[in-house]
Amino acid sequence: MSTVEVASVPEPSDDDLDRIFNALANRTRRAMLDRLMTGPSTISDLAEPFEMSLPGASKHVRVLEGAGLVRRRVDGRIHRCTLQPEGLEQADAWITRNQRFWEHQLDSLASHLSKDDTRGTD
Amino acid sequence: MSTVEVASVPEPSDDDLDRIFNALANRTRRAMLDRLMTGPSTISDLAEPFEMSLPGASKHVRVLEGAGLVRRRVDGRIHRCTLQPEGLEQADAWITRNQRFWEHQLDSLASHLSKDDTRGTD
């Protein structure tokens, strides 16, 4: 089984999933996560590459925190942000779980039709 | 490894990811996807369990369609919706890819600190 081991995380609630997917649904926040992958950053460091005001960046960070994707440590007057994997694990758990169902459902659906019904509406 | 085999899907654009995660960021839409896992549904079927007006449900379905999560086939006056796995695969690809980076980054970060710095701000 090596290191995969998903599902060690409790089932996320609807609220959790709302917050996580919502946090991920913005490209600035995803870019912040990308940036955070290279190491911890202050709010200012996070704001800079996006030509964004500090309060703007701060709000995004708060959304990421609320989703459990980022942790903030206050170190004097500096707020240092790091990735927190739990949030992503929850999102991944939801997607993976559903993906299995989808594949199964689509599988049996395909074998049930298997002769292209009305899909020509593309 | 068994049947996992993701990554056969092209890299989703920022627009794609915006649409997908945004579609997933709403519990009514996630519930519609759940419902769709049990088989195709009409718009009315999708609206009914949520005590929601038809136009409301119709809008949600359009968001899911725009994200590539659902396909709609018009069959006479009935619109039959089915799951479409590509959207979920893209979301999964993004999450999985990033998860790997996160784990690696947090790994090296942990071995770098390994003595709990200032995390007491919870």
Added chain:
DNA sequence: TGAATAGTAAACCACTCGGTTTTATATTTG
């Protein structure tokens, strides 16, 4: 043909979101 059905379109509403600016607060530094 005419009534019922399944859905869309459009207008509307309250609320949230992404962003700003302005002000305030705490911390560091000279």
Added chain:
DNA sequence: CAAATATAAAACCGAGTGGTTTACTATTCA
């Protein structure tokens, strides 16, 4: 202490969202 720094808080704004209602269109069926 005073100045500079890093950030938050609050007020605000325009655009988008989730939802409705009220038409309207197209299809089915008696």
